[in-house]
Amino acid sequence: MAAAQGDHCALLSIFSSSHPCFNDVCFATLMSRLGRLPKRDAAAAKRDERYRTLLAMLPAIVQEGGAQAISNIAHALAKLEEQSEESGAVLDAVEERADWFVDQGSPQNIANAAWAFAALNRHAPALFSAIDARADWLVRESEPQHVANTAWAFATLRLDAPALFPAINERAHWLVNQSKPQAVSNTAWAFATLGIAAPTLFSAIDARAEWFVQESKPQEIANTLWAFATLRRDAPALVSAIEARADWLVRESDARAISNTAMAFAELSASAPNFWACLERRGEAFAARANVQDVCTTAWALAVGGRTNTNSGLLRLLWGEAMAAGDGAISAENVSQLMQVGLHAQGDGVKLQSAPDALKQKMLEAAADTTLTSSGRFEDRVARYLTDLGLKHTRQYPALGAKFAGYLAVDFAVQANDGAKTVLECDGPLHYLHGPLGEGAGRETGPTVAKRRLLERRGWRVVNLPWFQFRKLLREGGGEAVKRWLAKAIK
Incomplete structure (x- = not known):
C-alpha cells in the first residue's frame, strides 16, 4: 500500500480489489493513508462510492479489531473531518468497546482516540x-x-x-x-x-x-x-519574556492572537509598553486584517491597561474602525467594551469621534444593563461596621451617575469626616491574581486597577478593602480591628 499512499484513486482501488483479504491492521493502514491526503485529494476520495463502502465496513472492524487499529481508524476519521452517518456508526462502535479499549490500548492509542472524538465534536x-x-x-x-x-x-x-x-x-x-x-x-x-x-x-x-x-x-x-x-494566575516572567520579543510577536501574529495577548495583558495588570508601542507602529496593518471583535477587544485592553494617553493614536484608530463597522456588526459584549473604552478615554482627556446614534444608544443600554455584583456577607458586615462608626453611606452607589448605574456602581459611597467624596470597595478574590500570598491574594487585576483609576479621574477618593486584609483584621482583633482600619482609611 506504500506505493499508493499519496493517490486516493490508487488507495481505493487497492481496497476495492483486495479488501476480502484485509485484517484490522490493513483497514486501519488504509484509513491512515487517506487521512494524510492533502485536503483536495481527501475531498475527492470522500466523493468516491468506494470510500462510502469502506466506511460502511468499519463498524464491524472496530468491533473485532485491536486497540491500535481502532485508534488509527478514529484518528483518520477526524483528519478527514468525516461527519457522516456512516462515520457515526464507526464511532459508536468505539464507544461500545470503551472499557476494553482503554484497558488494552497504549497511552498513544488512547490520546489519539480522545483527540479524534473531540476534533469531531463527538x-x-x-x-x-x-x-x-x-x-x-x-x-x-x-x-x-x-x-x-x-x-x-x-x-x-x-x-x-x-x-x-x-x-x-x-x-x-x-x-x-x-x-x-x-x-x-x-x-x-x-x-x-x-x-x-x-x-x-x-x-x-x-x-x-x-x-x-x-x-x-x-x-x-x-x-x-x-x-x-x-x-x-500571575505571570511575571512570561510577561517579561513576551515584552522582550514584542516586535516579533506583533509582526508574526494573526489578529486574534494579538487581540488575545492584549486582553491578557490588561487582565493581568501588565502595562506592556513595548507590546503597545510595537502594535501602534503596526496599527494600520493590524486593523486591516482584524475583525470587529478583535478591534473592540484590543481597544478595551488598551483602555483598561491605562494606555489611552500614551497610545492615543492607536486608540483613535481602533475606535474609528469600530465606529465604521456599524452597530449591527458589533456584539453585545463588544458594545459593552466600547462603552468602557469611551469612559476611560473621557476620564483621561482623550477625545474620540462621536459614536453613531444607534451605537451610542446601545452603549448606554449596556451601561445600564450590566449585572450588579456584590461581595455578599463581606459587604454586609462592613456596612454594620460603618454604621457603628457613625459614617453615613450608600450601598451600590452609581458613582458616575444614574445612567451608568449598572456598569459602575460602587460598594459604598461614604460621607467621610473630611468631606472628601469617598468610595469604599470590598474586594473579594476575583479582584486579585493568584500570587505568592495565596489563591486570589496577589496583585490586583487590571479591571480592578482601571475602575479605581476611572473613579479617581472623576474626583473620588477610593479605598479598597481586600478580602484577605479583612480576614486578617478579624483574626487579630475582631470587629473592633476592622473598625479601626476603616476609621483610619476613610478619615
Whole structure:
C-alpha cells in the first residue's frame, strides 16, 4: 500500500480489489493513508462510492479489531473531518468497546482516540469516563504530547476529569520540562478552558518562560498567556519574556492572537509598553486584517491597561474602525467594551469621534444593563461596621451617575469626616491574581486597577478593602480591628 499512499484513486482501488483479504491492521493502514491526503485529494476520495463502502465496513472492524487499529481508524476519521452517518456508526462502535479499549490500548492509542472524538465534536461518555478512571497510569506512562492531547480533548468537549487534571498538575514539572511548546500551550489552554486551577503547572510554565517564548509560535504564546489571564494566575516572567520579543510577536501574529495577548495583558495588570508601542507602529496593518471583535477587544485592553494617553493614536484608530463597522456588526459584549473604552478615554482627556446614534444608544443600554455584583456577607458586615462608626453611606452607589448605574456602581459611597467624596470597595478574590500570598491574594487585576483609576479621574477618593486584609483584621482583633482600619482609611 506504500506505493499508493499519496493517490486516493490508487488507495481505493487497492481496497476495492483486495479488501476480502484485509485484517484490522490493513483497514486501519488504509484509513491512515487517506487521512494524510492533502485536503483536495481527501475531498475527492470522500466523493468516491468506494470510500462510502469502506466506511460502511468499519463498524464491524472496530468491533473485532485491536486497540491500535481502532485508534488509527478514529484518528483518520477526524483528519478527514468525516461527519457522516456512516462515520457515526464507526464511532459508536468505539464507544461500545470503551472499557476494553482503554484497558488494552497504549497511552498513544488512547490520546489519539480522545483527540479524534473531540476534533469531531463527538461526545463519548463511556470512553472519556474510562480514560479518567485510568488517569494516574495514563499520565505516568505517556509521552508529554499524549497527555496534552488528552487534556485538550476533555477541554474541547467541556468534560470534567476529576482524576486526570490533578494527575497532570502533580507531574507538571515533568510535562513542562520534557514537552514541546505546543504541548505546554495546549495543556495550559485545557486547564483554563475548564476553569481548573493548577498552581504547579502554571508556576512551572512561568519558570521556563524565556525558553517557551523563544521556541513557541505566536499562537501558542497568545493561548498560554490567555490561560494565565483566564485563571487570574500571575505571570511575571512570561510577561517579561513576551515584552522582550514584542516586535516579533506583533509582526508574526494573526489578529486574534494579538487581540488575545492584549486582553491578557490588561487582565493581568501588565502595562506592556513595548507590546503597545510595537502594535501602534503596526496599527494600520493590524486593523486591516482584524475583525470587529478583535478591534473592540484590543481597544478595551488598551483602555483598561491605562494606555489611552500614551497610545492615543492607536486608540483613535481602533475606535474609528469600530465606529465604521456599524452597530449591527458589533456584539453585545463588544458594545459593552466600547462603552468602557469611551469612559476611560473621557476620564483621561482623550477625545474620540462621536459614536453613531444607534451605537451610542446601545452603549448606554449596556451601561445600564450590566449585572450588579456584590461581595455578599463581606459587604454586609462592613456596612454594620460603618454604621457603628457613625459614617453615613450608600450601598451600590452609581458613582458616575444614574445612567451608568449598572456598569459602575460602587460598594459604598461614604460621607467621610473630611468631606472628601469617598468610595469604599470590598474586594473579594476575583479582584486579585493568584500570587505568592495565596489563591486570589496577589496583585490586583487590571479591571480592578482601571475602575479605581476611572473613579479617581472623576474626583473620588477610593479605598479598597481586600478580602484577605479583612480576614486578617478579624483574626487579630475582631470587629473592633476592622473598625479601626476603616476609621483610619476613610478619615
